Amino acid sequence: MRARILARGLTGLYLLAFFGFLFGPLFIMVVTALNSSSFPRIAPWDCLSFEWFVKLAGDERLQSGLLTSLGVGVAVVMVSVALGLAGALFLTQIRPSLRTAYYTLITAPILIPGVVLGISTLIFWDRTAQLLGFGTDSIFYNGIFLTVAGQSSFISSYCMLVIISRLQRFDTGQIEAALDLGATNTQAFRKILLPFLKPAIISAAVIAFLASFENYNTTVFTISHLHTFTTIISQKVRLGIDPSISAVAFIIIVLTLIGALLYEGMMKRGELKKARALPEGPGAAAVLQGFFKKNPAMIMSVMVVVATIFGIWFAIGHSADQCKADLRAEKLERQRRLEEQYRQTLPAAGAEESGGAPASQGLGAGTFGNVFDPKNLEGQAGVGEEGEPPATEEEEQQ
Amino acid sequence: MAAAVRKFIEKNGVGMAVFMTLAVTFWIMVLIVLPQLTMVDFSFRFKLPPDAIGGPQDQWTTTNYEYFIKGNPGNSDGWNRVDVTVFTRTLIAAFFVTVFNFIVCYPIAYYMAKVATGGWARMLALSLVVPYWINEILRAFAFRIIFGDAGLINTMLKTLGLITDSIDFIRADIALYAGLGYAYILLMIFPLYSAIESLDRNQVEAARDMGSPWWRIHWRIVMPFAKPGITAGCTMVFMLSAGALAAPQILGGPSSLWFTQIIYQGFFEYFNWQRGAAYAIILLGSCMIIVLSLTKLFGGKMGEIGR
Numbered sequence: 253m254r255a256r257i258l259a260r261g262l263t264g265l266y267l268l269a270f271f272g273f274l275f276g277p278l279f280i281m282v283v284t285a286l287n288s289s290s291f292p293r294i295a296p297w298d299c300l301s302f303e304w305f306v307k308l309a310g311d312e313r314l315q316s317g318l319l320t321s322l323g324v325g326v327a328v329v330m331v332s333v334a335l336g337l338a339g340a341l342f343l344t345q346i347r348p349s350l351r352t353a354y355y356t357l358i359t360a361p362i363l364i365p366g367v368v369l370g371i372s373t374l375i376f377w378d379r380t381a382q383l384l385g386f387g388t389d390s391i392f393y394n395g396i397f398l399t400v401a402g403q404s405s406f407i408s409s410y411c412m413l414v415i416i417s418r419l420q421r422f423d424t425g426q427i428e429a430a431l432d433l434g435a436t437n438t439q440a441f442r443k444i445l446l447p448f449l450k451p452a453i454i455s456a457a458v459i460a461f462l463a464s465f466e467n468y469n470t471t472v473f474t475i476s477h478l479h480t481f482t483t484i485i486s487q488k489v490r491l492g493i494d495p496s497i498s499a500v501a502f503i504i505i506v507l508t509l510i511g512a513l514l515y516e517g518m519m520k521r522g523e524l525k526k527a528r529a530l531p532e533g534p535g536a537a538a539v540l541q542g543f544f545k546k547n548p549a550m551i552m553s554v555m556v557v558v559a560t561i562f563g564i565w566f567a568i569g570h571s572a573d574q575c576k577a578d579l580r581a582e583k584l585e586r587q588r589r590l591e592e593q594y595r596q597t598l599p600a601a602g603a604e605e606s607g608g609a610p611a612s613q614g615l616g617a618g619t620f621g622n623v624f625d626p627k628n629l630e631g632q633a634g635v636g637e638e639g640e641p642p643a644t645e646e647e648e649q650q
Numbered sequence: 651m652a653a654a655v656r657k658f659i660e661k662n663g664v665g666m667a668v669f670m671t672l673a674v675t676f677w678i679m680v681l682i683v684l685p686q687l688t689m690v691d692f693s694f695r696f697k698l699p700p701d702a703i704g705g706p707q708d709q710w711t712t713t714n715y716e717y718f719i720k721g722n723p724g725n726s727d728g729w730n731r732v733d734v735t736v737f738t739r740t741l742i743a744a745f746f747v748t749v750f751n752f753i754v755c756y757p758i759a760y761y762m763a764k765v766a767t768g769g770w771a772r773m774l775a776l777s778l779v780v781p782y783w784i785n786e787i788l789r790a791f792a793f794r795i796i797f798g799d800a801g802l803i804n805t806m807l808k809t810l811g812l813i814t815d816s817i818d819f820i821r822a823d824i825a826l827y828a829g830l831g832y833a834y835i836l837l838m839i840f841p842l843y844s845a846i847e848s849l850d851r852n853q854v855e856a857a858r859d860m861g862s863p864w865w866r867i868h869w870r871i872v873m874p875f876a877k878p879g880i881t882a883g884c885t886m887v888f889m890l891s892a893g894a895l896a897a898p899q900i901l902g903g904p905s906s907l908w909f910t911q912i913i914y915q916g917f918f919e920y921f922n923w924q925r926g927a928a929y930a931i932i933l934l935g936s937c938m939i940i941v942l943s944l945t946k947l948f949g950g951k952m953g954e955i956g957r
Contacts (some may be wrong), residue, residue, distance in 0.1 A: 253688055259808060263761065265764070266757060266758075267758070267761065270754070270758055271777065273754075273832070274778070274781050274832075275777075275781065276796075277783060277792035277793060277795075277832070278789075278792060280795060280796060280802060281788070281791065281792040281795055284795055291800060292795050293795070293800065293802070293805065294802060294803070296805075307659065329751060330684065334673060335673050335674075335676070335677045335681075337673075338669060338670045338673035338674050338677075339673070339674055339677060341662075341666075341670055342674050343669055345661065345662075347654070348667070357678060357682065358677070358678065358682075360682070361681075362680055362886070363885065363889045364888065364890060364893075364934060365892065365893020365894075365910070365930075365933060365934065365937070366888075366892070366893060366895070367686075367893055367895055367910045367914070367930060367933075368689075368893065368930045368931075368933065368934050369912055369919070371689060371913070371923075371926060371927055371930045372688065372689040372925075372927075372930070373688050374684050375685070375688055375692045375923060375927060376684055376685035376688040376689070379688050379692070390914065401680075401681060404677075404681060405677075405681035405682055405685070406732060408677055408681070411850075416736060433719065436663060437661070437662055437663025437665075437666060438663050438665055441662075441663070441666055461940065462783050465785075466783070466784075466785045466786060468786060468787060468895065469893065469894070469895045469910075470898045471897065472895065472914075473917065479939035482787055484787065485785065485787045485791075486787045486896060486899065486900070489787060489790070489791050489794070489900050490899060490900060493794055493795070493798075497788070497791055498791075498795075500788065501784070501785075501788045501791065501792070504784060504785060504788065505784060508783050508784060512776055512779065512783075513776075516772070516773075516776050548769065548773075549773075549776070573678075578689050598909050616760070642884065
């Protein structure tokens, strides 16, 4: 019995540690978006501020990148879902002896490193253009075209896997029955197979879009002189990090969370509906009750949406100016106290050394960022009054 | 053959048959096979100005591959120390990231497949998927915040008084390994989960009733049964971490490179596409050889990926 409790406790602890590792980094990143400090950090906390979101809203490069990403994403969804569907249908009809080879071939792009896919796409279309005599201004050198081609090669495999897993559960008897009753092949496909596959096709489309949107390894080779959202973010991160990137993460995480919870809630709702023909009474209250009943994901998604709306409403009314002023005043105060402390020690040191000789010994110039260096002090007494942050500020910024 | 084609058209109707054939051919040939073959061909060419391509100088050569091993002719070492070292280190590091990932993910996959039930299991699965859909650049950025010089861990350790100088996690590549391990958790858990889920619970019960300790149950029953899932998960994680570019660019130390970064440099700094292609093939080829031989060693079967 005791061993069982111990095992349960250990399992719980492991789960906690694991999900801490999974969500900790995201949580920390999100919180840094709200700190006014110019380095993304949680501690020490400066001020609650939304300035990084404002900075983001003014970033035109990022917005044009977002537009490119959306365009590429839509094109990739159209190509990949079509190819994935065809690939999956083909797999169910191909001769068993060829099936393994075919399956290996169309799932291989998932395993090929994105870098390799990007390079091969770039080279292939470059050679094709040269072979056909097209110039560098033709479509074969267009970043968007190349990116769609490169990404589709492996995203189609994702789509194929999603669609095939539903297709395997399809009862082919339905098609045969339809054909026996006089339907044409196209009708049977449109009226029976396609509706059956609809959920899988929608999932495949969502996955394809997300995979395209976040792809970096392939895109960075194929996009040429253009930029997508992801390549711009990557450039920003490499050039120097600042909390506006955390703000991007904040927005993306909230959107993902709402999307995931809504999806889960919808799934659950469909299940519940099937399980007990939902009592949709005449009153709105009954409908709402039916909507949320036994559906934690739905409740949570609505909670997140409400929290987001409140958050935005709060952010519009909130100003970090007062807090920042306080923070600066606090720093000045600290500086003033240090100066005072120094003045008190000065006469003592002066007595020992007889005169105004430098008193830096014993106080360790390096320890307090040169605040105790007398030469430094002369300059700073004036600077401090003007309200410019003293040396301590610089030290914290590093 | 002709009979098979006729049957195929009969079964699907002309329109669908044409669409399927065209789509699959386009996908396999234009998007997968031809680009790879072109890249192989290209990697055996000299770097030439555009107007010399196709001319008499455009011969086949192994220069690009020789460069990987020997480096520049006037090289004092006699071999390409930088590239070969980076290459080896990338593969070894990717191997350890895979092992680490497996150790971390196996208990969770088992828990989700055999212990958790109903809504709880689904919430767990959902919470695994959410971090995966956050941009990989942003995930790496999160690790920069945590492991940076003035990052969370260093600040915490300093506040606690455990250290006085910052620990350089970036230079020590700790941030990189943590970030890579993090990035592919889902790809490891999913195949493991679906393999373990189909295991009959009675087998575990029987072993337990006969007095087998928990670790032997896993070693002798669950793991052998889940071998296809383990193979699939490890293969994906290994291939993707060896081929990762974003995480090393953001989290890699200044003095240590990932092999993909060398390929990237060859492309965008030296504009030597031929050599870049050769290096890409070296990466792809050696990853495949490693995966295939390890799979053979453990007696698994390929072609199970993605199920």
